[in-house]
Amino acid sequence: MHEVFIAESLLETAVWKCKDSGFRRIKNIEVKIGKASAVSAEALIFNFDALKAGSIASEASLTIVEIPTTGRCKTCGGEFGVNKDFVFECPGCGSGSVIIESGNGVELTGLEVESV
Ligand SMILES: [Zn+2]
Structure with a gap:
């Protein structure tokens, strides 16, 4: 998918949050990826490692937690749990009017920083 853009935006957000809180270095970034988001964890780490050089996150590692995607039927x-990519149909009534409750995309959930 678009892991390079996701890695870029994660890095930007993490750097901003770190500086905004008055810290100097990022040690670890934790992200949650929804199983149905079609984002490859390996590709994300690869792109993150390539982008982090020269930034305050140059020594940072990326911890990826895969979470299940769940949906809710509006009808x-x-x-219900969602396993496939973007094929959402209520298993109960067959309605296509479903909303994704969690696990849709990539979310920055944790930041480990140090002040020196
Ligand atoms: Zn339904």
């Missing part, structure tokens, strides 16, 4: 209110 019958049922909740």
Whole structure:
């Protein structure tokens, strides 16, 4: 998918948060990736490692936590797990009117920093 853009935006956000809180270096960045988001963890780490050089996150590692994607049906209110990419249909009533509750995309969930 577009791991290079995701890595870029993660890095930007992490650097901004770190500086905004008055810290100097980023040691670890934790992100959650939804299983149905079609983002490759290996490609994300590869791109992150290439981009982090020269930034305050140059020594940072990227921890990736894969989380299940869940959806909710607007027609019958049922909740269900989603395994496929962007093929969402309620398993209860067959309605296509479903919303994704969690695990859709990439979310920055943790930042480990140091002040010196
Ligand atoms: Zn339904």
